[in-house]
Amino acid sequence: MNSMIYKNKKPLLVFLIPAFAFLIVFLYYPFFQNVVNTFLKIGGLGRAPEGLNTPWYENYQRLFTDPYMHTALKNTLLLTLCTIVFQVGIALILALLVDTIRVGTQFFRTVYFFPIVISATALGLMFNLIFLYKGGMVNQLLLSLGKLPYEVKPSGKVLVEWLDWKDQAHFLFTMFMPVMWQYVGFYFVILVTGLNNISPDLFEAAALDGADGWKRTRYITLPLLRNVLCTCLVLAITGALKVFDLPWVMFGAGMPENQGWLTGTYMYDQTFNRMNVDYGSTIAVLIVVLGVVLSNAANRIFRPSEDL
Amino acid sequence: MNYGTKRIPHILTYLVLSLWALTTIYPFIWVALNSFRKKGLILSDSFSIPLGESFTWDNYITAWQRADFKNAYLNSFLISGTVTVFVVIIAGLAAYGLVRYRFRGRNLLYSLIMAGMMFPVFSTIIPVFRLEVMLGIAGTGNRWLSLLAVILPQIAGNLCFAIIILMGFIQSVPIDLEESAYLDGCSVFQIYFHIIMPAAKSSFATVAIFAFLWSYNDLFTQSFFLRYPQERAITGLLNEISSQAGVNYGLMASSVVLVVIPVLIVYICLQKHIIRGLTAGAIKG
DSSP, rough: OOOOOOOOOOOHHHHHHHHHHHHHIIIHHHHHHHHHHHTTTSSTOOOOOOOOOOSTTTHHHHHOHHHHHHHHHHHHHHHHHEEEEEIIIIHHHHHHHHHHHHTTHHHHHHHHHGGGOOOOOHHHHHHHHHTTTOOOHHHHHHTTOOOEEEEEEEEEEEEOOOOOTTSSTTHHHHHHHHHHHHHOOOOOHHHHHHHHHHHHHHHHHHHHOOOOOHOOOOOIIIIHHHHHHHHHHHHEEEEEEEOOHHHHHHHHTTTTTTTOOOOOHHHHHIIIIOHHHHHHHHHHHHHHHHHHHHHHHHHHHHHHOOOO | OTTTHHHHHHHHHHHHHHHHHHHHHHHHHHHHHHHBOOOGGGGOOOOOOOGGGOOOOOHHHHHHHOOOOHHHHHHHHHHHHHHHHHHHHHHHHHHHHHHOOTTTTTHHHHEEEEEEETGGGTTHHHHHHHHHHHHTTTTTEEEEEEEHHHHHHHHHHHHHHHHHHHHHHHHHSSSHEEEEEETTTTOOHHHHHIIHHTTHHHHHHHHHHHHHHHHHHHHHHHHHHOOGGGGOOOHHHHHHHHHHHHTOHHHHHHHHHHHHHHHHHHHHHHHHHHHHHHHHHHHHH
């Protein structure tokens, strides 16, 4: 029950006002203003609006007819799906494995988590070097393994062509892989903590009943991990929708040939390069709406009950 | 549990775990090695360790000469340091208030904070920019005001996450301690500073580290408000170098290393706090 210390509510103002003042001025008000902006005609970043759009919902209409927007949505939803399956999936496998060992857990946590603290700009540059067309790390590796096409000439084997990791056939992999790779450690750490919270008594009881290995995982660990997995899912969905800087540094504006848009990069390009500020704001609203809808859906489907 | 009888699966486990560890470590090692390699050799032979003939400091010398790293480090630490201090203080107070007090609208405030985590920074930046121009903070060409222009939205951007994490921790502090302190005549503020803060020390550390790293790594806000050379912070500098470097891959590699090193130092020194504190809060979310 509520302690008597906290019956007097006056100090509460001191606790809450600084935070909410900041949030209102620099987060909620700007977001509200951003929603208003979607109905206005705005010609440039610092410019004042030039009145309502005609019709006022023009930007929302445009969302549905813009082919690049469709590409962006398709790619982003695919990325979200891949994030859920591979990012959370790999993290879950690694977490279950780490749970069975005793030596080195701290090491694996530290190492897996490391990419998250590095700026996406630095990572983007790094992956640009790794996937470089002419002599990048991956291509050099493939060359030395003899996996690239070559011709046999009198002077020896001559390379015909490097593999272009950013062309139409490969760009989705090259774009998604770093994004997913970076955050596996994040979900790994959350899941490992969830695993540590499961009482060892349960496993001992299961062992007495003859359940071992896979059965133990299937019937005890996974059900008990369900809430934590659900948290991961929501974080993964909202995270994937917001992805911006890694693809931006690696691919720039919609490369290759406007096939590579994501909602984040498309929004940025419309706002800052093409000065369609009001349309950019509309895309931002769509990102937030999608985030709320998808994470609520994930919660409905996967969160079983409050008290697990 | 009988681990001894399953030695072979155990080796497999370590193998899989080490493979993933390799993917997270090796790319950084590869970049670091190549930052010391002589020009042109990266493209033909990037896997060997650069020794003797192929070793060079040139990439670092060029990077240091071409770009004002010293100034950029200073700007970055000023920005991120200030953001960190304010986020910790403000978020701590709010989290304490939200956890311990029961009042009308509490759930609403909590939902607002959860929603705040979902706004992508680009959905708020334009109105913030206009607001700050109006207040005379942004776009003045004054270095210190420009730094402030980055600091303010970054504080707001980090608050929601920080409050959620800290709430998770403060909830787990046993209330008995506070009650006995209260009976001894402590005010709520004394309770907060003398009991709550020390008890939740590691989560405060986590929040501080994340606020610092996110602020340091945030290219988007930086490139928006810091337009003049003397204002440039470290991530923005890296972005600029990369757009100018063209095919000078050695320069790119050395710049990446220069940007990553401070983060690496912070991470290695404080990794215990980062991981432990993060999870305890996140699970409850």
